Amino acid sequence: MSFRWGILGTGAIARQFAEGLEAVDDAVATAVGSRSQASADAFGDTHRIPRRHATYADLAADPEVDAIYVSTPHSLHMENSLMCLEAGKPVLCEKPFAINRAQAEAMVRMARERGVFLMEAMWTLCSPVMRRALALVREGAIGEPRLLECDFGFRAPFDASGRLFDPALGGGALLDVGVYCVYMAHAFLGGVPAETTGLAHRGETGVDEQSAWIFRYPGGELAVLSSAVRTETRQRLAIHGTDGRIEVPEFWHPTTLIQNDREQSFALIGNGYNYEAQEVARCVQGGRLESELLPLDASLEVMGILDDLRAGWGLKYPVE
Numbered sequence: 013m014s015f016r017w018g019i020l021g022t023g024a025i026a027r028q029f030a031e032g033l034e035a036v037d038d039a040v041a042t043a044v045g046s047r048s049q050a051s052a053d054a055f056g057d058t059h060r061i062p063r064r065h066a067t068y069a070d071l072a073a074d075p076e077v078d079a080i081y082v083s084t085p086h087s088l089h090m091e092n093s094l095m096c097l098e099a100g101k102p103v104l105c106e107k108p109f110a111i112n113r114a115q116a117e118a119m120v121r122m123a124r125e126r127g128v129f130l131m132e133a134m135w136t137l138c139s140p141v142m143r144r145a146l147a148l149v150r151e152g153a154i155g156e157p158r159l160l161e162c163d164f165g166f167r168a169p170f171d172a173s174g175r176l177f178d179p180a181l182g183g184g185a186l187l188d189v190g191v192y193c194v195y196m197a198h199a200f201l202g203g204v205p206a207e208t209t210g211l212a213h214r215g216e217t218g219v220d221e222q223s224a225w226i227f228r229y230p231g232g233e234l235a236v237l238s239s240a241v242r243t244e245t246r247q248r249l250a251i252h253g254t255d256g257r258i259e260v261p262e263f264w265h266p267t268t269l270i271q272n273d274r275e276q277s278f279a280l281i282g283n284g285y286n287y288e289a290q291e292v293a294r295c296v297q298g299g300r301l302e303s304e305l306l307p308l309d310a311s312l313e314v315m316g317i318l319d320d321l322r323a324g325w326g327l328k329y330p331v332e
């Protein structure tokens with residue numbers, strides 16, 4: 013039987029996820045939950061989803077759903093995930109996992125206490141390109157990794173009440189796209205750095221519109237990272253080792269891997285969001301409570317790093 017997804021929220025990324033599911037043979041979007049019936053119905057019509065709920069609570073309680081994808085703004089990830097986990101539903105929650113580590117800990121605690129699957133939707137690490145890059149680095153293809161560079165900046169139109177700029181919705185570049193760069197350093201250089209430092213420019217709503225940071229790892233490895241929501245950057249990952257280099261252009265939705273100037277393209281299926289959906293189904297159907305690709309401790313550690321960077325800039329959200 014197909015793995016039956018419930019989609020919580022009907023925004024931009026929910027649409028992408030629903031499209032991604034169409035590329036998965038043994039998965040289907042069965043239900044959608046919204047704050048309004050009209051929005052649930054419109055989303056259901058577009059994506060041919062039969063069960064449409066006018067509240068998130070009704071989606072969480074839907075017995076025909078095998079897992080729920082939480083796609084609301086960051087500030088709601090904890091509340092929405094806790095509700096689904098409490099109802100016993102496996103959860104794939106969008107990045108950043110939560111507003112801060114304390115919220116993420118509440119989510120992980122609930123999942124572990126209830127014995128329910130939970131995973132952060134850091135889809136990039138589920139991509140075949142990134143899995144290959146990780147395997148190459150781990151098998152020593154570039155010697156010892158010493159220096160990692162990663163940037164993720166894009167230019168969004170300014171909208172003080174939109175989720176990218178509104179502090180109440182967890183606005184700012186670090187939580188929206190900087191989290192990808194932190195994940196790359198975490199994955200390729202070995203977890204939590206010994207030291208982090210960074211500078212941010214905070215715009216008129218008070219959130220970080222751009223920032224740049226450096227991490228130092230215990231073995232002397234360095235990560236040079238940046239993120240922005242008002243400045244387009246190259247969006248490139250490069251890992252420099254003692255015996256070579258790996259680069260991934262447009263690393264957050266990668267299609268190509270460059271090893272010492274030799275380029276390898278990957279034949280990918282779907283729009284990329286299908287890979288994280290497949291990973292969740294594989295884990296849940298195999299009785300796993302978390303994914304080895306995206307373990308919950310990694311989500312907690314990454315949230316802790318994000319907290320440390322924000323603390324350095326004095327950036328607190330209204331919920332904190």
Ligand SMILES: NC(=O)c1ccc[n+]([C@@H]2O[C@H](COP(=O)([O-])OP(=O)(O)OC[C@H]3O[C@@H](n4cnc5c(N)ncnc54)[C@H](OP(=O)(O)O)[C@@H]3O)[C@@H](O)[C@H]2O)c1
Pocket residue numbers: 021022023024025026045046047048051052083084085086088106107108133135175187188
């Ligand atoms: N993985 C990726 O590539 C990727 C890309 C973009 C975004 N994201 C993540 O996905 C999350 C959502 O981003 P998005 O761009 O899809 O946002 P969006 O277009 O604004 O959609 C968010 C949805 O959340 C629901 N919602 C509930 N309370 C809300 C509130 N107070 N204000 C606004 N919306 C509210 C709404 O659905 P209903 O009206 O149906 O309730 C809304 O459509 C963010 O955490 C973001 O970091 C991930």
